[in-house]
């Protein structure tokens with residue numbers, strides 16, 4: 001029989017890096033679930049676009065993509081002197097960091113990369129600094145794999161046989177370097193032999209729940225039911241949801257949490273119907289420098305994402321649209337944070 005480790009290792013990956021050739025690849029998530037296309041990333045503008053267009057997406061995954069993206073942007077410039085090379089490190093890191101504002105993991109990972117350059121001994125060569133940056137990018141990636149595994153192990157304890165477990169958007173393997181955050185407990189619980197039903201909200205406007213979460217879970221063999229977003233509260237009223245687990249893009253010091261638009265209404269409905277509502281995230285998503293959700297910058301995206309679905313126009317082309325990509329859930333609606341260090345319960349204080 002296949003081991004639990006082998007089953008978990010077969011879950012698809014958002015990105016990969018070949019350290020022998022310094023080549024960086026992403027699975028283009030905009031083409032899922034109908035096509036599985038892996039695209040090599042060869043320059044910084046392409047990586048910026050891949051993040052902006054959500055070809056690679058999810059807070060931890062864009063952090064890792066930022067680190068590798070910065071690395072490959074420097075590959076052709078190893079003949080520069082140290083000053084010029086370091087100036088390029090800063091310039092390209094700032095540029096990549098401007099691709100999406102809400103997920104803190106992107107700036108966190110880029111800050112780690114820039115920190116390596118800033119602290120590198122001045123007498124060492126540019127080539128040696130480049131090698132140190134490669135090591136740092138790979139360390140960011142590798143630690144995320146282990147972090148996801150731990151989140152899975154801790155979170156799986158919350159899932160009981162026969163439960164209905166709801167999620168929103170995609171905080172699965174394709175949003176991270178490993179087996180996901182919100183989906184990791186489901187993968188681990190299922191691999192441990194627990195049987196439950198997952199409910200995946202489709203997640204308008206870009207349908208990450210329909211296109212990616214239901215694809216990931218179904219592929220693994222998990223009993224998953226796709227619902228239109230508007231079904232969630234009725235499903236809770238019917239008593240079919242025992243637990244909600246979603247991911248996070250940025251957690252403020254007081255526990256207020258930015259995540260995909262629609263998260264806050266799920267949490268409010270969950271409180272009404274007595275369903276425990278959990279956030280699964282690594283510590284790299286917690287931002288001790290943002291005191292409350294009030295200070296979190298929520299990305300607003302273009303009208304076309306709402307007016308068109310997969311290229312098909314569904315509303316007047318010139319209609320006014322409000323399209324925030326995220327919302328902020330109040331900390332007092334959150335039963336706990338499932339992290340690599342265990343489940344953190346209220347009261348929350350993530351101050352530095």
Ligand code: MRU
Pocket residue numbers: 054057058059060103168169170171172175176180181182208246247248249259260261325
């Ligand atoms: O706009 P997206 O698809 O990048 O939004 C992703 C989410 O909101 C995820 O829940 C979050 O990034 C956590 S991913 C582990």
